[in-house]
Amino acid sequence: MSFQHEEEEFDFSYIFEYGQDVQKEPERDAYSYTPNVSLSLPLGVGNPCLATQYHTLQSSPIISVSSCHQMGYNLQNDNHAASGYYFPHSLRPNGAPALESPRIEITAYSQCPENEVEESSTEDHFIKRGVNSIVTLTLPNADGYRDPSCLSPASSISSRSCNSEASSYESGFYNYDNSPQNSPWQSPCVSPKGSSSLLSCPHSGGPAGSPYHSPSTSPQIGAMAEEGWPAQHRGSRPNSPSCSGGSGGTGGGGGMGKRKYSFNGTSYNQTSCSPNQSPTPSPHGSPRVSITDENWLASTNQYTNSAIVAAINALTTDGVVDMGEGIPIKTRKTMLDHSPSMSLKVEPGGDELGPDGEICHEDYPSRLALKKENYCAGFLDVPQHLYSWSKPKPYLSPSLPALDWQLPSCSGPYNLQIEVQPKSHHRAHYETEGSRGAVKALSGGHPVVQLYGYMESEPLTLQLFIGTADDRLLRPHAFYQVHRITGKTVSTASHEVMQSNTKILEIPLLPENNMRAIIDCAGILKLRNSDIELRKGETDIGRKNTRVRLVFRVHINQPNGRTVSLQAASNPIECSQRSAQELPLVEKQSVDSYPATGGKMMLLSGLNFLPDSKVVFVEKAQDGHHLWETEAKVDKDSIKSSTLVVEIPPYRNQRISSPVNVNFYVCNGKRKRSQYQRFTYLPPNVPMIKTEPSDEYDSRGTAGLPMHSKPYYSQSRLTPIMPVSDSDACLVGGYSPCPPRHAAMPTSSPSSSPTLHDLSPVAYSKCLPSSPSHAVLPGPMVAPIQETPGHPSLAHPASPDHNTSLGMLPSQGSPNHLNSPGPHGYHPVYAKSSPSSSPVSHPSTPGGTAESPFMQAYSPSHAAANSSHAGGSSPSLLSEDASPPSMAITVKQEPQELDQMYLDDVNEIIRNDLSSISVHTHA
DNA sequence: CTTCTGGAACAAAGA
DNA sequence: AATCTTTGTTCCAGA
Numbered sequence: 029m030s031f032q033h034e035e036e037e038f039d040f041s042y043i044f045e046y047g048q049d050v051q052k053e054p055e056r057d058a059y060s061y062t063p064n065v066s067l068s069l070p071l072g073v074g075n076p077c078l079a080t081q082y083h084t085l086q087s088s089p090i091i092s093v094s095s096c097h098q099m100g101y102n103l104q105n106d107n108h109a110a111s112g113y114y115f116p117h118s119l120r121p122n123g124a125p126a127l128e129s130p131r132i133e134i135t136a137y138s139q140c141p142e143n144e145v146e147e148s149s150t151e152d153h154f155i156k157r158g159v160n161s162i163v164t165l166t167l168p169n170a171d172g173y174r175d176p177s178c179l180s181p182a183s184s185i186s187s188r189s190c191n192s193e194a195s196s197y198e199s200g201f202y203n204y205d206n207s208p209q210n211s212p213w214q215s216p217c218v219s220p221k222g223s224s225s226l227l228s229c230p231h232s233g234g235p236a237g238s239p240y241h242s243p244s245t246s247p248q249i250g251a252m253a254e255e256g257w258p259a260q261h262r263g264s265r266p267n268s269p270s271c272s273g274g275s276g277g278t279g280g281g282g283g284m285g286k287r288k289y290s291f292n293g294t295s296y297n298q299t300s301c302s303p304n305q306s307p308t309p310s311p312h313g314s315p316r317v318s319i320t321d322e323n324w325l326a327s328t329n330q331y332t333n334s335a336i337v338a339a340i341n342a343l344t345t346d347g348v349v350d351m352g353e354g355i356p357i358k359t360r361k362t363m364l365d366h367s368p369s370m371s372l373k374v375e376p377g378g379d380e381l382g383p384d385g386e387i388c389h390e391d392y393p394s395r396l397a398l399k400k401e402n403y404c405a406g407f408l409d410v411p412q413h414l415y416s417w418s419k420p421k422p423y424l425s426p427s428l429p430a431l432d433w434q435l436p437s438c439s440g441p442y443n444l445q446i447e448v449q450p451k452s453h454h455r456a457h458y459e460t461e462g463s464r465g466a467v468k469a470l471s472g473g474h475p476v477v478q479l480y481g482y483m484e485s486e487p488l489t490l491q492l493f494i495g496t497a498d499d500r501l502l503r504p505h506a507f508y509q510v511h512r513i514t515g516k517t518v519s520t521a522s523h524e525v526m527q528s529n530t531k532i533l534e535i536p537l538l539p540e541n542n543m544r545a546i547i548d549c550a551g552i553l554k555l556r557n558s559d560i561e562l563r564k565g566e567t568d569i570g571r572k573n574t575r576v577r578l579v580f581r582v583h584i585n586q587p588n589g590r591t592v593s594l595q596a597a598s599n600p601i602e603c604s605q606r607s608a609q610e611l612p613l614v615e616k617q618s619v620d621s622y623p624a625t626g627g628k629m630m631l632l633s634g635l636n637f638l639p640d641s642k643v644v645f646v647e648k649a650q651d652g653h654h655l656w657e658t659e660a661k662v663d664k665d666s667i668k669s670s671t672l673v674v675e676i677p678p679y680r681n682q683r684i685s686s687p688v689n690v691n692f693y694v695c696n697g698k699r700k701r702s703q704y705q706r707f708t709y710l711p712p713n714v715p716m717i718k719t720e721p722s723d724e725y726d727s728r729g730t731a732g733l734p735m736h737s738k739p740y741y742s743q744s745r746l747t748p749i750m751p752v753s754d755s756d757a758c759l760v761g762g763y764s765p766c767p768p769r770h771a772a773m774p775t776s777s778p779s780s781s782p783t784l785h786d787l788s789p790v791a792y793s794k795c796l797p798s799s800p801s802h803a804v805l806p807g808p809m810v811a812p813i814q815e816t817p818g819h820p821s822l823a824h825p826a827s828p829d830h831n832t833s834l835g836m837l838p839s840q841g842s843p844n845h846l847n848s849p850g851p852h853g854y855h856p857v858y859a860k861s862s863p864s865s866s867p868v869s870h871p872s873t874p875g876g877t878a879e880s881p882f883m884q885a886y887s888p889s890h891a892a893a894n895s896s897h898a899g900g901s902s903p904s905l906l907s908e909d910a911s912p913p914s915m916a917i918t919v920k921q922e923p924q925e926l927d928q929m930y931l932d933d934v935n936e937i938i939r940n941d942l943s944s945i946s947v948h949t950h951a
Numbered sequence: 952c953t954t955c956t957g958g959a960a961c962a963a964a965g966a
Numbered sequence: 967a968a969t970c971t972t973t974g975t976t977c978c979a980g981a
Binding site: 455457461462463464465515558571605609 | 953954955956957958959963964965
Binding site: 954955956957958959960961962963964965966 | 969970971972973974975976977978979980981
């Protein structure tokens with residue numbers, strides 16, 4: 029049901045967007061997340077941590093884990109149609125459509141987890157599972173992110189991308205995909221197979237409910253299938269512009285789309301199912317036929333077996349891989365690459381995962397092994413039989429927080445910061461093209477990320493994926509994927525992993541390097557809009573949705589068994605060739621605030637300013653309505669491509685008693701506007717003094733909507749709301765964070781803030797520290813909450829649309845929730861919580877966060893304790909999250925509550941938020 | 952010769 | 967329904 033809604037929403041969003049880049053989907057994400065969450069195990073990928081967590085997990089029932097989604101799907105299947113919708117959601121978040129991917133369900137011994145899960149999970153579906161815990165392994169789709177792509181993938185003929193990526197993806201995909209977050213499979217190496225197993229094929233079938241279906245449908249391919257919409261596919265493809273000509277493609281056309289590639293045949297098809305490729309509707313008939321229901325079944329069985337194996341392998345290997353310490357980068361890469369590729373080839377068989385996996389293992393394992401041992405010692409200890417079951421779960425569990433969860437950048441002593449921001453423009457490459465290189469920094473170098481406060485000698489894995497940069501909460505970008513760059517010029521080792529439909533680049537964070545990593549190995553791949561939009565769960569539209577952020581995550585295992593997950597998001601990066609060349613971009617402004625009288629000249633620096641560029645100041649109400657708009661006077665004579673001087677216009681009301689946040693943008697034409705920039709008008713008599721904190725906050729918060737809170741939207745660009753933001757910020761934030769933020773932030777923040785609105789979030793991140801400031805603005809308080817959720821702030825200013833969207837979200841319920849600031853925003857809690865440590869977090873609001881789900885997830889024990897709050901154990905959490913939709917609850921409410929809450933205890937608030945998601949009950 | 956890019960043609964989607 | 971504009975995707979060619 030809810031699902032349907034989503035679709036509807038989808039449409040709406042569409043509409044909205046148009047002008048801006050809007051997207052719709054928050055909801056979905058939420059979904060997916062939720063599910064995942066439950067599972068959430070400690071580490072997703074190769075983390076060493078896994079082992080430990082693993083254990084715990086095992087003990088805990090949780091194992092079942094895997095992806096709730098999947099579970100859900102199954103259930104849904106029962107329901108049937110619903111499933112379809114479901115999937116999407118689930119997919120979205122993770123990327124991969126659960127539906128599509130085939131899953132393997134294993135009945136877990138430990139039911140407990142399940143129980144928990146069930147409980148936690150609001151969804152009925154889950155409940156169904158009820159007693160028996162079933163572990164579902166999702167099969168990864170071939171393409172994972174671009175399901176559709178299956179076709180395309182092939183297409184990717186482009187040599188490199190295709191091969192490498194594809195291969196890598198595939199391999200990776202599967203594993204990760206399975207459960208994006210959870211999937212145990214993820215283990216890179218191993219995974220491949222798993223992935224392969226996956227079934228992708230199967231899932232594809234899944235479109236509808238039953239995963240299995242796919243096969244039949246699938247003829248095409250599992251991969252394609254993923255979408256599960258064979259029909260659609262065809263249609264889609266046709267749709268897909270790409271297709272050549274027109275494609276008129278009709279149905280048959282399916283092939284068209286990516287078609288080319290697919291056909292080309294990659295070996296995949298041949299092999300069998302490889303879902304991935306097969307998808308291609310290859311005109312031929314897809315080779316893929318291979319996958320038939322029968323195959324499925326067979327495969328599934330195999331999978332089961334293989335799955336176990338894979339899981340085992342994963343256990344052994346996963347952790348290891350990440351580090352890659354000993355292995356020379358090149359070597360590793362190579363290895364990796366190969367393995368993936370290998371796997372790919374093999375995969376076709378699908379069934380064969382095993383082989384691939386093995387291969388991988390061999391490669392990695394040996395080296396990795398050492399590390400793993402360290403990390404995973406626990407795992408090893410576990411009895412084999414346990415392995416079989418447990419392991420899988422573990423993997424699943426490893427699943428770290430879902431990618432669409434908002435995490436803080438700092439927790440306790442830890443602070444993940446982006447020391448050097450990427451350039452604001454980076455032309456992404458299509459699969460049909462060669463790589464366009466790694467994302468660069470403004471300085472000409474590359475982005476740099478560093479983890480502060482980590483004193484252990486054990487290396488960690490820095491994860492990087494491409495996230496959205498719109499007003500909504502940060503989540504994996506459906507239309508872009510990270511692309512691993514290798515070569516002489518690349519000094520940083522990296523490894524690709526698929527989680528859900530999102531490709532993640534894993535980069536070692538070594539103590540010897542001060543836990544600092546130069547990100548010179550990350551390019552950005554653009555997926556065809558038509559491919560992605562066809563995906564079942566996908567609600568976002570690709571058109572004009574060309575801004576992304578680099579999202580970095582690190583998962584730190586702590587002695588107490590908990591895992592602290594931190595996340596930092598870069599400034600927005602425009603990935604469209606045209607947009608990068610035509611859209612004006614404001615990177616810095618000489619003045620952030622000024623008395624309402626205006627009159628001062630402000631220097632803007634950025635890109636693409638034209639002689640006829642205009643600067644427009646706008647003030648929006650919470651609801652997105654324009655309260656005020658005026659064109660500022662631009663000094664035409666001084667306009668340069670990179671600089672522009674504008675006179676600050678007087679505010680509409682010269683008698684404001686408190687700072688008013690507004691926005692302004694540079695316009696080169698009807699549809700060529702920069703993102704909103706924040707500006708704060710101060711009461712005329714008030715000295716200019718800006719309190720940074722206050723200003724920032726205020727401005728942000730108010731900006732668009734002064735007082736009110738605009739919900740998320742406003743948050744995004746306009747002003748972040750301080751209060752909420754803080755906590756949220758942390759969570760969300762990428763930047764720095766919380767307390768530290770100030771100190772630390774400087775580097776990053778500065779840049780960020782000026783440049784991108786998105787950054788604003790950063791401001792949030794500032795978080796708590798500013799709390800005082802928060803206090804200042806009551807309004808903000810409320811907003812904050814919402815905002816938190818909504819990264820949106822970042823996004824577009826534009827927002828009005830957003831507003832609508834917002835509205836939608838709530839309504840939408842589940843998925844949105846997740847995305848929506850609301851619930852997700854709360855997620856932050858997790859992060860915080862995990863850190864528990866962080867008093868900081870508390871300050872913000874979040875105190876509640878302390879208990880963050882993560883914690884729970886990671887450490888069962890914690891879960892128990894927390895469970896009450898959050899929804900209990902991780903599983904529950906997840907479920908709840910999932911349910912969130914229902915949660916739709918209302919961000920608004922929260923805000924209000926928040927105010928009080930703040931007064932009382934931020935922490936509680938946070939909890940509430942979380943709970944809210946889960947339930948208001950607590951409240 | 953391969954990869955990286957910048958530019959731009961071509962075509963679909965919107966207005 | 968026709969036409970212009972905008973944007974996405976594919977190609978080409980030079981470095």
